[in-house]
Amino acid sequence: MLTFSKRLIYTLSNKIRQINPGFVDADGVTSEGKLTIDFAKTNKPPFDIKAESSYNSYLSNGSLTLGLKKANCIAWVDMPDYEFQDNIVEAKIRLDSLGGYSAAGIIFRIMDETSYYLALVSSKGYFRLDVVKDNAPKTLIAWTEISDFDGTNFTMNIITCGTCLILLVNGKWLGETADNSIAYGKLGFALASYEPVDAHQEGEEINPDGELKASLNNNNPAEETNEYVCKAMLDYISVDTRIKSIEDCYKKWTDDSNINAEERLRLAETYAVMDEPVKALNQINRAWKRRDEVVSAVSAASVVRTKRELLLAARMSFRIREYKAAEEFINAILDQWADSAEGKLACTEKIKILYELNKFSELKEFVIKNSHNINKDIGYYTLFAKCLWELKDYADSAEAWDRAFEMNAENGIYAANAANAHEMAGNKKEALSRYVSAGKIFLNQDNMPELNALMPKLSLLGTENWEARALAGKWAYSIEDYDRSAREFEASNKLRCAIRPRPKADPAVFYLWGLVYYLKGKIKPAIRLVKRAVRLAPDYELFRAKLEELMLIDDNDNDENN
Numbered sequence: 002m003l004t005f006s007k008r009l010i011y012t013l014s015n016k017i018r019q020i021n022p023g024f025v026d027a028d029g030v031t032s033e034g035k036l037t038i039d040f041a042k043t044n045k046p047p048f049d050i051k052a053e054s055s056y057n058s059y060l061s062n063g064s065l066t067l068g069l070k071k072a073n074c075i076a077w078v079d080m081p082d083y084e085f086q087d088n089i090v091e092a093k094i095r096l097d098s099l100g101g102y103s104a105a106g107i108i109f110r111i112m113d114e115t116s117y118y119l120a121l122v123s124s125k126g127y128f129r130l131d132v133v134k135d136n137a138p139k140t141l142i143a144w145t146e147i148s149d150f151d152g153t154n155f156t157m158n159i160i161t162c163g164t165c166l167i168l169l170v171n172g173k174w175l176g177e178t179a180d181n182s183i184a185y186g187k188l189g190f191a192l193a194s195y196e197p198v199d200a201h202q203e204g205e206e207i208n209p210d211g212e213l214k215a216s217l218n219n220n221n222p223a224e225e226t227n228e229y230v231c232k233a234m235l236d237y238i239s240v241d242t243r244i245k246s247i248e249d250c251y252k253k254w255t256d257d258s259n260i261n262a263e264e265r266l267r268l269a270e271t272y273a274v275m276d277e278p279v280k281a282l283n284q285i286n287r288a289w290k291r292r293d294e295v296v297s298a299v300s301a302a303s304v305v306r307t308k309r310e311l312l313l314a315a316r317m318s319f320r321i322r323e324y325k326a327a328e329e330f331i332n333a334i335l336d337q338w339a340d341s342a343e344g345k346l347a348c349t350e351k352i353k354i355l356y357e358l359n360k361f362s363e364l365k366e367f368v369i370k371n372s373h374n375i376n377k378d379i380g381y382y383t384l385f386a387k388c389l390w391e392l393k394d395y396a397d398s399a400e401a402w403d404r405a406f407e408m409n410a411e412n413g414i415y416a417a418n419a420a421n422a423h424e425m426a427g428n429k430k431e432a433l434s435r436y437v438s439a440g441k442i443f444l445n446q447d448n449m450p451e452l453n454a455l456m457p458k459l460s461l462l463g464t465e466n467w468e469a470r471a472l473a474g475k476w477a478y479s480i481e482d483y484d485r486s487a488r489e490f491e492a493s494n495k496l497r498c499a500i501r502p503r504p505k506a507d508p509a510v511f512y513l514w515g516l517v518y519y520l521k522g523k524i525k526p527a528i529r530l531v532k533r534a535v536r537l538a539p540d541y542e543l544f545r546a547k548l549e550e551l552m553l554i555d556d557n558d559n560d561e562n563n
Contacts, residue, residue: 034242034243035239035240035241035242035243035246036083036239036240037237037238037239038237038238038239039236039237040060040063040064040065040235040236040237041063041064041236044060046060046065047080047082047083048065048078048079048080048189048190049078049079049080049081050065050078051078053076054070055069055070055071055074055076056068056069056070056074056076056192057070057229058078063236064095064234064235064236065078065190065234065235066232066233066234066235067105067190067191067192067232067233067234067235068192068228068229068231068232068233069103069192069193069194069229069230069231069232070228070229070230071194071230072101072194072195072196072230073194073195073196074193074194075191075192075193075194076191076192077108077189077190077191077192078189078190079108079111079187079188079189079190080187080188080189081187083187083188084185084186084187085109085110085161085185085186085187085188085240085242086161086184086185086242087161087162087163087242087244087247088161088240088241088242088247089158089159089160089161089239089240089241089246089247089250090107090109090157090158090159090160090161090188090238090239090240090241091156091157091158091237091238091239091241092106092107092156092157092158092190092235092237092238092239093154093155093156093235093236093237093238094106094122094154094155094156094157094190094233094234094235094236095153095154095233095234095236096122096124096152096153096154096155096231096232096233097153097231097232097233097234098124098152098231099229099230099231099232101124101194101195101230101231102123102124102125102194102195102196103123103124103192103193103194103195103230103231103233104121104122104123104124104129104192104193104195105121105122105190105191105192105193105233106119106120106121106122106128106157106191107119107120107157107159107188107189107190107191108120108188108189108190108191109159109161109186109187109188109189110161110183110184110185110186110187110188111186111187111188111189112183112186115133115134115135115136116133116134116135116182116183116186117132117133117183117186118130118131118132118133118141118166118180118182118183119131119132119133119191120157120159120168121191121193122147122152122155122157122170123144123152124152124153124231125152126146126147126150126151126152127144127145127146127147128142128144128145128147128168128170128175128176129142129143129144129145130142130166130168130176130178132180132182132183134182134183139182140275141166141178141180142168142176142178142268142271142272142275143271143274143275144271145175145176145267145268145270145271146267147170147173147175148173148263148264148267150170150171155170155171156170156171156172157169157170158170158172160247160250160251160254162247162248162251164179164180164181165177165178165179165251165255166178166179166180167251167254167255169254173261173264174254174259174260174261174264175264175268176264176268176271177254177255177268178280188240190233190235190238192231192232192233194230194231257287257290257291257294258291258294260287260291261291262288262289262291262292262295263288265284265285265287265288265291266284266285266288266310268284269281269282269284269285269288269313269317270313272284273313273316273317276320278316278317278318278320278321279317279321281313281317282314282317282318282321285310285313285314285317288310289304289306289310292305293305306333308334308337308338308341308343308344308347309343311330311331311333311334311343312330312331312334312343312346312347312350314326314327314330315327315328315330315331315334315347315350315354316350318330319350319353319354319357322357324354324357324358325358327350327354328351328354328355328358331347331350331351331354332351334347335347335348335351339371339374340374344374345374345375345376346376348367348371348374348375348376349375349376349380349381351367352364352367352368352375352381352384352385353384355367355388356384356387356388359391361388361391361392362392364385364388365388365389365392365394368385377404378408379405379408379409382401382402382404382405382408383401383402383405383415385401386398386399386401386402386405386418386422389401390422395422395423395425395426396422396426396428398422398426399419399422399423399426399428399431402415402416402418402419402422403419403435405419406419406435406438411442412442413438413439413440413442413443413446413448413451414439414451416435416436416438416439416442417435417436417439417451417455419431419435420432420433420434420435420436420439420458421458423435424458424462429462432458432462433459433462433463433466433469436455436458436459436462436463436469437459437463437466437468437469437472439451439455440452440455440456440459440469440472440476441472443455444472444475444476444479449479452476453476456473456476459472459473460473465496466496467493467494467496467497467500467504468493470489470490470492470493470496471489471490471493471507471510473485473489473493474486474487474488474489474490474493474510474513474514475509475510475513477489478513478516478517483517483520483521486513486514486517487514487517487518490510490513490514490517491514493510494506494510506533506537507537508533508534508535508537508538508541508544509534511530511531511533511534511537512530512531512534512543512544512547514530515527515528515529515530515531515533515534515547515551516531516547518530519551524551524554524555525555527551528548528551528552528555531544531547531548531551532548534548535548
């Protein structure tokens with residue numbers, strides 16, 4: 002969990018304000034201008050530079066250096082007197098993880114410590130973009146790999162135009178998104194440190210809840226010490242608020258001809274992981290369009306779609322219920338790469354698509370034809386069982402549900418569905434067995450709605466089955482139908498005793514049966530039954546405690562009668 006440093010308060014001189022117009026004042030009024038800070042050429046940059054107990058910021062060797070003294074935290078320094086709205090930010094940053102795992106970047110549109118945007122580039126060669134509004138974090142672009150980047154020196158560009166946010170690193174487009182959480186705010190330089198590399202993966206979420214403790218140590222740090230877990234150096238930063246510049250830059254970096262298709266596909270994969278299928282498909286389609294333009298410009302070659310891309314497009318189309326489009330993508334994989342790893346995954350997707358399209362006969366034929374290529378996991382069996390049910394192939398549906406139940410013996414729904422299919426197929430013995438299994442699971446899980454729904458079937462088929470009658474007795478006790486509960490327990494016990502070899506008794510039956518007698522005011526039969534429960538489960542404290550209570554009541558009654 003990352004903790005956040007307090008923003009420091011510092012007042013700039015009027016001279017800097019006059020030299021660098023073009024920023025949003027507190028009342029939101031804008032004017033055109035550009036701020037440029039080359040730290041090699043200035044001793045008075047408009048940043049709040051201080052040393053604290055958990056981090057240090059200082060000028061050194063022509064850079065603004067930010068160093069963190071502990072892992073798993075984040076700190077920033079900002080320009081406290083100016084707020085920016087639409088702009089182009091360019092920052093040259095050097096990142097030194099000192100053997101650990103860290104990320105540096107730009108924090109922008111800072112309203113206060115609880116509301117801001119944060120763009121980071123990590124030492125592992127990934128970037129991300131987040132917004133935090135009123136202490137509630139939201140990931141706009143999760144960790145996404147940057148191609149041909151070593152995670153050290155980089156130039157970051159952030160284009161903000163209304164709700165549109167565009168991010169570039171080293172002159173290469175990386176991502177875009179739209180968000181209207183924060184309209185304007187301050188700008189800062191940020192550094193985050195994480196747990197050691199072997200303890201965390203990319204994707205660590207930012208937690209805005211904590212803050213670093215303030216320090217009494219304001220001494221200028223010595224770079225020779227080993228007090229830091231990571232450092233970052235800001236060599237240069239500019240903020241361009243000129244409308245024409247923003248319009249030109251926005252136009253350039255929303256034009257597909259300037260964006261590599263592979264970068265869009267990387268972003269599409271990130272959006273897919275974030276469960277943003279519409280955004281993912283948009284990036285895929287734009288990437289394919291760009292690639293087609295490049296290919297058609299040099300040759301008459303056919304359209305290029307890799308099997309990985311087609312699989313991703315199919316899955317995203319499926320998520321937004323564009324099943325026919327998803328089927329076309331899957332068919333393209335199966336036509337060209339049926340025996341590949343992606344081909345096997347495509348078979349699973351094809352089954353789901355055919356089911357959603359109500360193509361049950363085609364689904365069954367597909368499974369028979371491609372059985373060798375299908376991953377027969379629990380999801381496959383449940384979906385195939387539903388398909389067979391729709392085809393009124395109840396025996397095979399029951400078999401598929403049985404396989405699913407074997408793979409997850411704690412899922413009562415699977416058992417109940419298997420029971421229904423067995424009953425429709427005329428296999429009453431198997432149906433009763435599954436109904437009993439389902440009932441036991443629902444009872445143990447205190448899932449009374451499902452158990453209530455199951456009881457009519459269980460009662461109809463289980464008249465001569467001791468386990469079914471015992472389950473019916475427990476259910477009747479739970480709904481306070483004590484007369485029926487006693488009848489069911491008595492019938493269950495008679496049926497069990499008639500079996501050779503006799504099945505092991507259920508101590509819970511005798512315990513609840515005893516409680517029924519107790520509730521009816523019949524103490525001695527209650528004691529006799531609860532004693533039986535204690536003999537069957539001598540280590541179960543609940544049974545023993547209830548027996549002692551009943552015996553004490555019985556003794557008191559005897560004393561009163563005497």
